[in-house]
Amino acid sequence: MPIVTLREAQRGDLDALVALEHAAFASDRAERRAIRHAITSPSMTLVVALVDEASAAPVLVGAATIERRRGSRSARLSSIAVSPARAGLGLGGRLLDAAEAEARRHGCTRLRLEVRADNGAGIRLYERRGYVRFAVRPDYYEDGMEAWRYEKDLGKAGDGTATRGSARRT
Template sequence: MSQTPATAAVRVRRAELSDLDDLVALEQATFDSDRISRAQFRRHLDSDSARVLVASANHRRFLGTAMVFFRKSSRKARLYSIASLPEARGKGVGTALIEAAEVAARQRRCQSLRLEVRVDNESAIRLYERLGYHRAGAVKKGFYEDGADALVYEKTLD
């Protein structure tokens, strides 16, 4: 009997060029708008100001991804995007990706990690709050392409 991602250890690594097709496919399957294009993924894979992460478990090479942005003049990193395959949701993939994003931010000597989340994305909000993120700042009205508002969350990194 094979393990599911819930019982297998989720591993996170830096994305490689060979992940490009999977990254684009997941983006298309997960988001109706505000999608990262193939060209943008390609640019971010080679960028010093971005870290693209990929989660895998139990011989599944690609279960989810996260993208973190860094600015040279800022001690705040930004979790720009996070997505997982539908069958991987609720099985630790998102947690592993966020924890890896925090590690990447600490390695860059960032003091906090900030993100935006749709006001109607209750499962993501619960996940962020469970991992120690707190509301920071005002609601960003019309933040997403479809006009949805965003909440800003931030976590201070030790």
């Protein structure tokens, strides 16, 4: 089994992140400029997953982008992407765990996200992890697909616990 490392994205990851975005999403892709901004923004964290197979250099195979607003206790998981070649290895769950930990580290008590209504795997992941749907946004994606909005209560700021959530994208 390959070794997976999670860390914050660095500027040198930009090309691999753009390639991941194109491999993981058929539409609604983040542009290079937006990814570069996410890497350097003080109000965003971009976590990457790297697979280290002994025979080659580590390969970037997943990413999660977390957004925060000053004065808000809610963070937003604006994107989570896993290379289609690495699907089914639990990387989405590991990235989601990292996103929740990052939100807590910044004092957030809720994590929100949107997910395509036709993304069954994503919906199952979020619901298994305690996310609760609280709204639907019609015609949210480029192709007209609606988004289901989810939210999870991460517990009190700084206590490291998670409790049942109420009800958001990926």
